[in-house]
Amino acid sequence: MSELLDKAKKIKKASEILKKMNAAEKNKTIMEIAKEIKKNKDYILKENQKDVLLAEKKGLKKSLVDRLVLNEKRIQGMINACNTVINLKDPVGEIFDSFLRDDGLRISKVRVPLGVIGIIYESRPNVTLEATILSLKSGNTVLLRGGSDAINSNKAIVKTIKSGLKKSNIPESVIEIIEDTNRDIVNEMLKLNDYIDLIIPRGGKGLIDFVVKNATVPVLETGVGICHIFVDESADIKKSIDIIDNAKTQRPGTCNTVETVLIHKNIAEKILPGLKNRLEEKNVEIRGCEETLKIINVKKATEEDWKTEYLDLILSIKIVNEIDEAINHIKTYSTGHSESILTENYFNAMKFINEIDSAAVYINASTRFTDGGEFGLGAEMGISTQKMHARGPVGLKELTTYKYLIFGNYNVRE
Known part of the structure; x- marks a missing residue:
């Protein structure tokens, strides 16, 4: 079994467990993750330096190298994002629309998790942490496929996140990262409809266009920014x-x-x-x-x-x-x-x-x-430039869908 399929199956199974977790349990888990990020800061920075040095050796322009860089300030920003998300209201279970029919039938809309989110992203290793905590808080599991340019950083962050998960009641497999950097993996991931409910691409125009054109899994398109x-x-x-x-x-x-x-x-x-x-x-x-x-x-x-x-x-x-x-x-x-x-x-x-x-x-x-943190969302999965479902910084509410709940008293339709 391939790494992709193996981890997709694990994360799908973990999704059913995460859906049952309440806000307190999810918040405790994110708190443990924040503690581990702080504790393992030096390890993360050391692994990040490997990616940065390789990017500089390749002659990547400074503005793109900057997207790779983690430092004390950015690590603290990751910890701050955890604390902000903890303090945000859990959207899962929120009834945001309800009405009572003349026959006594109560029809309501309630927020529920999307399920399994796959995120395909370039550079920016802080996305690994942000995607995890937003997915966790909104009741979703997340399958990460970062770029080869940040592979050491991303693996270090995921390892640290899993250390935090071990100290909670939430299974480690609510987050998985595809370590194989072969680009063919992306195309396979885009077609895992049996395991992934939504794909979010986060990167340059080339990546986003490829995902939109080739995915059979629904896509939330995020932002090329002219x-x-x-x-x-x-x-x-x-x-x-x-x-x-x-x-x-x-x-x-x-x-x-x-x-x-x-x-x-x-x-x-x-x-x-x-x-x-x-x-x-x-x-x-x-x-x-x-x-x-x-x-x-x-x-x-x-x-x-x-x-x-x-x-x-x-x-x-x-x-x-x-x-x-x-x-x-x-x-x-x-x-x-x-x-x-x-x-x-x-x-x-x-x-x-x-x-x-x-x-x-x-x-x-x-x-x-235009940023999830600046807009009070704690973090973001990206900036949506489409109009369906979510627009602008994608935060907790944008990572939920809804279902109708109908309460009756043995009602029948005439």
């Missing part, structure tokens, strides 16, 4: 530069990083020189449209730039004549992730948020806030 910021003519220049700087440079390898800035023609000459200076101080390569090039000396943008998620210190800039042109550009090139307007004009702000149909739409804020 994110935009529109600087309206009424925007505060200094504050706008601060926001663009944050949205581009804080962590350029993330899906909520801004990739294109649209600037109203009436403010372009006022903001562009200062914006160029700020970004170039941080080694950002700017690519501008023809009108941008008339104001600042930067590389010329091509049509391909508007379609690109750089995940790097690169930013494309386009000058627009009016807000409608900005909105139309976003509608054309957006991946439905996160967009922001910087403005002092209430009516333009309302127009923007009403007409832009992305998962997260901001007024006067950085797109970097």
Whole structure:
């Protein structure tokens, strides 16, 4: 029996046990996991360093190496995520809609776990921990298939998680990781309908497109992020530069990083020189449209730039004549992730948020806030850019479905 099938069977069996666990038992388990993460911090960091050194040896760009890196702060972030999820309300069993018919029949909707979740992801070893605690709390088991670039980190984290599970009443097999890094495994995993209830891909466009096109298991599509910021003519220049700087440079390898800035023609000459200076101080390569090039000396943008998620210190800039042109550009090139307007004009702000149909739409804020932790979810399984079932950061409630409960008194239909 293959590793994939063996672990899929184990996790399916464990799913039936986990469904019966109450919130207190699940919270105790997550607490034990947090303790083990803290206790085994040095071991995890040592294994992570193996992945980082290999990535650097391969010549991976800095922004992508950063996605692999674990450090003291990020380990503490993992522990904090455990504590936050513990304190969140358990969604399982929540009755969120109910009505009583004239004949006394009570019909209610109650949240239940999805069952077995398979997550296929690249880099970011912290996803291993986040996916586990969110799945546990929402009553789901999780089958992990991380990328080969983070295999040492992921195995170390899973080993540590299982140490925590041993100290609880929840079986270790509620989480399993596929250690075989052969890419053919992914294609097999996408077709395990008898064992997996939902697949969540988390990574670049290539991975997500492959999963969507090849899976027979239902897929929750998460986010390629071609994110935009529109600087309206009424925007505060200094504050706008601060926001663009944050949205581009804080962590350029993330899906909520801004990739294109649209600037109203009436403010372009006022903001562009200062914006160029700020970004170039941080080694950002700017690519501008023809009108941008008339104001600042930067590389010329091509049509391909508007379609690109750089995940790097690169930013494309386009000058627009009016807000409608900005909105139309976003509608054309957006991946439905996160967009922001910087403005002092209430009516333009309302127009923007009403007409832009992305998962997260901001007024006067950085797109970097699109994150499960920042949205109070403790962690996330990814940012959903689709519209069915879940949208935006995927947290506990998004990892449940519902069933109808009908209470009667020997009712018959006439």
